[in-house]
Amino acid sequence: MASTNQSPAYLKAHGKFLSASTDDERVEALEDMIKECPKHKSSENMLSNLKTRYKKLKEKIQKVKKSGKSSRVGIKKEDLQAVIVGMTNTGKSSLLSALTNAQPKIAETKFTTTTPITGMTPYSGTYIQLIENPSIESEYYDKGLTNTTDTILLLVDDLEQIKKIEDKLGKAHGKRIIVFNDKNNLNKNQLRKIEATLKSKRYNFIILSNKESLENLKDKIFQNSGKIRVFTKEPNCEKSPRPIIMKPHSTVGDVAEKILKGFSKKVKTLKIWGPSSKFAGQQVGLKHKLKDLDVVEFKTR
C-alpha cells in the first residue's frame, strides 16, 4: 500500500513506473522510487516492499534474457486513459511531453514517432494515462489501441484534418475530443473563427493555446470518461489522499471488491460522506450507488 504524503520526485518516479511498457523501464523507475522513498521508521515497510519488487523484477529480466524472449509487453490500460490520434507533425509528441513524464522525440521531420508512446499526467490526486498513437498516415498507426480506449483525442492544427481522422477512426467507440493545437500561432480573430466553426458543428473541442488550456484538457478528459473519483477511509482516520477511479454507477460493493479483492463479504459496516449521502457519515449497504467525490468508510472487524 503506498503511504501518504510522498514527495513530488517520488510521485514522478511512480508515474514513470505506471507508464513503463518494458521491464527494463520498470526497473529504472523502481530505482528512482527507492531513491526518493523517505528513509524514516514509518516508511520502512514501503521501502522493503519496493526493494523486493526490484529484486524480483531483476531476476525476471535475467530469466527472460537467458530464454531469448522479448521482455516487451502490451500497454496496460489504466483507469483513466486517452489516446492522441492525428496526422504527422501536428504536435502529438509535443502535447505528450508537455503533460507527462514521457520523453518522445519531437522533430520537424515527418513520421518521427513510430511506436505508441505512453505517459502519465497527474490529475486530481491520481493519473491520466496518455498515449501517442503514431500518425494516421503511417504504417505504424495502431488501430487496436484506438479501438479499445475510452477517450480519443483528435489532435489537429487545421480543421480540414478532422474529417480525415474521423474516416480513419471508423467505429471506434471512445468519446471524441477535438484538440486544436494552435501550432501556427494564429491571431485572435483567426482563433475566434476556428472556435465558432467548431461550435457550430457541435464538436466536443478544446483549443490549445496556453498552459491553462492544458489543464482544461485534463478536466475534459476526466469529465468525458464518465468515471467517478471515490476516496476511502478507515474509521477515525482522514480520507485517502488519492481517489480510486470507478466506472459510472458503481456501488459501495464494487469499491469494496476493488480494494479488498474478494474479501468484500468481510465488511461489517459502511459509512459514506459526500454527494451521494443524505447526511455525513450515513450508514449504507453494499448496493448503495456512489457519486463523484464520495468518501467511503469500511469497517471489517
Ligand SMILES: Nc1nc2c(ncn2[C@@H]2O[C@H](COP(=O)(O)OP(=O)(O)OP(=O)(O)O)[C@@H](O)[C@H]2O)c(=O)[nH]1
Ligand atoms: N510553434 C509551435 N511548434 C510546435 C507546436 N507543437 C509542435 N510544434 C513543432 O512541430 C513539429 C512536430 O511536432 P511533434 O510533436 O513531433 O509532432 P507529431 O505529431 O508527434 O509528429 P510525428 O510523430 O512525426 O507524426 C516540431 O518541430 C515541434 O517543435 C506548438 O504548439 N507550437
Ligand SMILES: [Mg+2]
Ligand atoms: Mg510524434
